[in-house]
Amino acid sequence: MSEMKKIKNLKEFSTSADRFEGANLLCPGCAHSIIVREVLNATNDDLVLSASTGCLEVCTAVYPYTSWDASWIHIGFENGSTAVAGAEAMYKALKNKGRLKQPDRNPKFVSFAGDGASYDIGFQWISGCMERGHNMMHVVLDNEVYANTGGQRSSSTPIGSSTTTAPAGRVSYGEKKNKKDMVSIMASHHIPYSAQVSPNKWKDMVKKIQHGFSVDGPVFINAVSPCTTEWKFDPKDTMLLADLSTDSLVFPLYEIIDGRELNITYRPKNVVPVEEYLAAQGRFKHLFKDEYKHLIKEWQDRVDDNWSYLQRREEARV
Amino acid sequence: MAFDKMELKDIEVWDGNFAAAQALRQCQIDVVAAYPITPSTPIVEGYAKFLADNYVEGEFVMVESEHAAMSGCIGAAAAGGRVATATSSQGFALMVETLYQASGMRLPIVLNVVNRALAAPLNVNGDHSDMYLGRDSGWIQFDAYCPQNAYDLNFIAFRVSEDHGIRLPAMVHQDGFMTSHTAQGVHTISDDDAYNFVGDFKPMNDMLDFEHPVTHGVQTEEDWHFEHKARQHNDLMTKVFPKIEEVFTDFEKLTGRKYNIVEKYDTEDADVAVVCMGTSVETAREVATEMRAKGIKAGVVGIRVIRPFPFMQIAEALKDIKAIATLDRSAPGGTVGMLFNEMAGCMFNLEKRPMLCGKIYGLGGRDLTKAHLVELFTELQANVDAGKITTPLQQFIGVRGPKLSYL
Numbered sequence: 001m002s003e004m005k006k007i008k009n010l011k012e013f014s015t016s017a018d019r020f021e022g023a024n025l026l027c028p029g030c031a032h033s034i035i036v037r038e039v040l041n042a043t044n045d046d047l048v049l050s051a052s053t054g055c056l057e058v059c060t061a062v063y064p065y066t067s068w069d070a071s072w073i074h075i076g077f078e079n080g081s082t083a084v085a086g087a088e089a090m091y092k093a094l095k096n097k098g099r100l101k102q103p104d105r106n107p108k109f110v111s112f113a114g115d116g117a118s119y120d121i122g123f124q125w126i127s128g129c130m131e132r133g134h135n136m137m138h139v140v141l142d143n144e145v146y147a148n149t150g151g152q153r154s155s156s157t158p159i160g161s162s163t164t165t166a167p168a169g170r171v172s173y174g175e176k177k178n179k180k181d182m183v184s185i186m187a188s189h190h191i192p193y194s195a196q197v198s199p200n201k202w203k204d205m206v207k208k209i210q211h212g213f214s215v216d217g218p219v220f221i222n223a224v225s226p227c228t229t230e231w232k233f234d235p236k237d238t239m240l241l242a243d244l245s246t247d248s249l250v251f252p253l254y255e256i257i258d259g260r261e262l263n264i265t266y267r268p269k270n271v272v273p274v275e276e277y278l279a280a281q282g283r284f285k286h287l288f289k290d291e292y293k294h295l296i297k298e299w300q301d302r303v304d305d306n307w308s309y310l311q312r313r314e315e316a317r318v
Numbered sequence: 319m320a321f322d323k324m325e326l327k328d329i330e331v332w333d334g335n336f337a338a339a340q341a342l343r344q345c346q347i348d349v350v351a352a353y354p355i356t357p358s359t360p361i362v363e364g365y366a367k368f369l370a371d372n373y374v375e376g377e378f379v380m381v382e383s384e385h386a387a388m389s390g391c392i393g394a395a396a397a398g399g400r401v402a403t404a405t406s407s408q409g410f411a412l413m414v415e416t417l418y419q420a421s422g423m424r425l426p427i428v429l430n431v432v433n434r435a436l437a438a439p440l441n442v443n444g445d446h447s448d449m450y451l452g453r454d455s456g457w458i459q460f461d462a463y464c465p466q467n468a469y470d471l472n473f474i475a476f477r478v479s480e481d482h483g484i485r486l487p488a489m490v491h492q493d494g495f496m497t498s499h500t501a502q503g504v505h506t507i508s509d510d511d512a513y514n515f516v517g518d519f520k521p522m523n524d525m526l527d528f529e530h531p532v533t534h535g536v537q538t539e540e541d542w543h544f545e546h547k548a549r550q551h552n553d554l555m556t557k558v559f560p561k562i563e564e565v566f567t568d569f570e571k572l573t574g575r576k577y578n579i580v581e582k583y584d585t586e587d588a589d590v591a592v593v594c595m596g597t598s599v600e601t602a603r604e605v606a607t608e609m610r611a612k613g614i615k616a617g618v619v620g621i622r623v624i625r626p627f628p629f630m631q632i633a634e635a636l637k638d639i640k641a642i643a644t645l646d647r648s649a650p651g652g653t654v655g656m657l658f659n660e661m662a663g664c665m666f667n668l669e670k671r672p673m674l675c676g677k678i679y680g681l682g683g684r685d686l687t688k689a690h691l692v693e694l695f696t697e698l699q700a701n702v703d704a705g706k707i708t709t710p711l712q713q714f715i716g717v718r719g720p721k722l723s724y725l
Contacts, residue, residue: 046528048397063542066533071525073396074535075419079389082381086351086393087525089377093348094399094526097375101527125389128382 003044003106004210013041013202024067025059029235031225031242032056032141034199036112039139039221040070042209046107047071048087052080052117055148056141071107078122084111085134108213109136115156116146119180130189130218137212137219140182143227145283151230155180158250160295161283163230168286173295178302183256186220190259194220197253200242204253204265211255224251232282241280248277249307254314262313274300321346321375326506334468334497337504338404338430338490339364341472343374344512348399348519351379351390353409356442357494358432361404384409388416388429395425395487396534398524400476402427406494407434410448414455420487421456421550423534426479427487428472429457433596433647434494435682443683444494446596446647449624450656456550458488458558459624463599465502468492470575473507476516477565484561485522486554491624495683496597507573515572554626562623580631581620584610585639588617590698593632593661594645595621598679598686602645605691614699621657629664636665641673641698641707647680654712654725673707679715690715 007013019040026033032055040047047070051057057074060067075083088109094100111129113122118140126138145163146152153163158179162168166175187194192215197205205223212219226233226241233241245251246266253266275296278284287295324343332340338361342350352362368374379394381387384405395401405413410431420427433449435441453459460475462468468490475488492498507515523532538546559579566577583603585591592602599620609616619635621628636642646655653659658676665671677694679686694715701707710723 048525050393058537061533061536063536063538063546066536068531068533070531071528072531072533073393073525074537075389075392076415079386079416082351082386082389083393083396085379086349086390086395087397088393089349089351089379089390090394090397090399090401091526093375093377093394094397097348099399101521101524102529105528107526107528124382125386128386132379132381 004213005042005044007041007206010202013206019047019068019070021067021069025062026055027228027235029228029238030055031143031199031227031238034238035139035141035223035225038199038202038205039110039209042206043108043213045213046105048084048091048107048109050074050080050083050111052111052113052122053077053148054114054117054141056112056114058148077117079125080113080117081111081122081126081129081136081138084109084136085129085132088134088136109134111136111138113138113140114148115140115142115144116154119155119182126186127189130186130191130220133217135216135218137221139221139223141225142222143225143230144179145227145230147227147230156182160287160292160299162286163283173286173292183220183222187256187259189218191220192217192258193255195255196222196224196251198224198242198246198251200239201246201253201266208255208265230283233280237280244272244277244280248272248274249303250274250277252307252310254310260318262310264310264314274303322372323509324373326508328506329503330506331501332465332469332504333499333501334462334465334492335360335432335499336364337465337469338472338492339368341469341512342402343368344507344509345400345402345473345476345516346374346376346513347402348376349379349391349394349401350376350403351381351387351394352403353381353384353387353405355384355406355409357434357444357498358404358406358430360498361430361432384412385416388413388420391427392416392420392423392425395420395427396423396524397526398521400480400519402429404430404432406432407436407448411436411451414451417452417455417457419535422546424485424550425487426485428475428479429487429489430472431489431491432494432498433491441682442494444496445681445683447649447681449491450648452489453625453656456486456554457625458486458554460488460490461595461622461624462490462492462497463597463620464497465500466504468497469504470569470573470577473512473515474562474565474569474577478558478561480519481561482520482522483557484553486550486558491596493596505573505575511572515569558626559628577622579623579628580635581622582635583618583620585617585619585635587615589615589640589702590642590695591617591619591636591639592643592645592691592694593619593621593636593657595624595657596647598645598647601686601688602691605688605695609692609695614695616695627660627664632661633664633668636672637668637670639672641701643694643698644674644676645686646676646678649681650678658712673701675707675709676712677715678712684716686715
């Protein structure tokens with residue numbers, strides 16, 4: 001039987017993650033480790049994990065050390081999802097044949113990947129895993145940039161962000177394209193559950209992860225992961241940025257059941273203007289020059305439009 | 319649910335693909351992750367049908383690309399069970415990244431590669447161009463000359479690959495269409511004998527042993543990467559051949575069929591010989607016999623194991639021969655053929671070195687005829703008589719238009 005953790009308060013929550021060690025090489029203030037701990041913390045069941053190439057992978061499994069006290073595999077940049085799918089297939093095969101070493105266990109299969117490894121190079125592999133219906137969860141650590149290779153744009157990078165391959169300059173405001181809507185794309189695979197989560201809305205997140213672990217089939221989770229290095233903010237402000245992203249509705253929290261039914265799971269009491277979210281990060285600094293100020297208004301319009309769309313979808317119950 | 323046994327006749331008429339599929343069934347593969355590509359597709363189709371008919375128990379993961387096929391196989395192998403797949407040509411090319419990861423993680427997987435040309439121009443027929451894409455990836459590579467070999471070498475590949483002292487993935491190559499789609503009588507092994515030969519899969523560091531969690535596929539920079547690669551290389555160079563010899567001997571005890579790392583044919587007293595792989599070996603043997611009737615002492619050396627490359631065995635087989643031609647079935651892309659290159663490497667330190675020339679043949683499925691080989695043996699004899707190489711070092715055989723030769 002599935003074993004979900006019963007967690008009463010934040011203190012208990014923060015000290016109960018024991019399968020991902022604090023000893024790792026991630027930057028101070030990196031949200032990746034917080035998200036990983038929250039995911040692993042949602043269950044007492046055994047885990048079969050993968051990481052695609054990225055910050056999380058290179059910072060947590062540097063021979064002869066490992067930060068993982070759970071089965072873990074890394075193959076390449078694009079195929080962490082398929083590695084877990086292969087392990088899940090083997091689990092089914094050995095279970096049917098009665099050859100599992102510990103047949104009473106109910107392992108959870110999870111792949112972690114950054115936005116580059118999910119939205120871009122790993123896109124096809126994840127789509128394949130979702131379509132084939134593996135009993136697994138794919139978690140995107142979405143920091144909206146190729147952070148591991150030094151800050152290049154990905155298809156998750158939002159418009160107006162200055163990156164090393166889409167830099168702001170004398171005649172450019174940086175990234176020209178808007179962020180790919182990965183949750184909708186994945187939900188369109190008609191998977192049982194997909195959701196956006198934020199590490200600082202930990203109760204909402206744990207609830208979603210536990211729901212994801214309880215369903216039969218593929219689950220897609222997109223977690224906002226503020227990046228001190230590439231978003232350019234003080235490491236102590238990670239959770240402030242996570243809050244600004246959800247409270248400005250730039251990164252709204254919702255879930256999609258069976259690829260159709262959308263539920264908004266968090267409605268900020270006081271919606272923060274997008275300007276405040278942008279102003280808190282160095283990557284958008286140039287947008288506050290006179291010539292680009294209209295972009296901030298466009299940003300706000302886009303966020304408002306998306307929020308309205310999500311509410312209409314929720315209301316329509318289709 | 320237990321699977322059903324299949325009654326096989328002592329000799330079945332199978333093509334190379336079906337022979338390989340039957341071997342996978344008899345080994346009771348736990349997971350196959352695959353993506354179809356001509357001419358290898360019938361191997362995994364065979365596995366799917368065996369599953370559908372309850373002749374095998376396992377999981378068939380029909381993935382969305384060959385890269386994902388090997389990625390799934392790696393995840394499955396790391397989880398601790400018997401894993402196999404098949405591919406060809408462009409699909410093999412797409413897999414190459416993951417081949418290094420499978421061997422670097424020391425995961426036993428058997429990959430049937432049905433050799434085929436590489437585009438452009440697009441071509442579905444057999445040559446060995448794809449084979450060489452994976453030759454430095456740290457896999458063991460066996461070469462089948464006929465459907466019988468394709469069947470037998472799969473059992474041998476699993477035994478070697480899954481051995482706890484080896485734990486390196488293995489490929490079984492066969493020629494596209496010429497072997498994969500040509501039916502011949504294949505001597506079979508019973509289901510029980512076949513499974514007993516490969517044995518139960520014995521997991522090691524498997525991800526489904528939750529009492530002993532394991533980290534696979536770590537990062538190693540300059541302080542450890544070299545040691546890992548060197549250890550893997552050392553095991554390939556020193557452990558694999560003794561293991562293969564042992565398994566060949568066990569296989570001979572079971573079936574009476576004797577395999578050798580280097581397949582020598584009439585080489586003991588030969589003046590001239592060709593060195594080749596795949597279907598051309600059997601053609602060359604037939605022509606060599608005919609040449610002997612004409613007074614030319616001809617021999618053939620077939621390479622059975624491509625990786626690790628049997629340098630010493632080949633040097634030993636060829637040291638007393640006067641003139642040799644290597645038959646390369648791949649476009650060398652601006653250099654000498656792969657076999658020519660490796661042959662030169664293994665003979666360079668011999669006191670008495672044979673004359674060596676390289677022939678490129680059969681690209682994109684072009685036939686290698688007996689007439690081509692008669693001409694080649696005659697040319698080699700002319701070199702022996704003249705005491706020197708009288709033709710260019712590199713020549714194309716059977717290409718339309720003017721003769722192409724270099725060096």
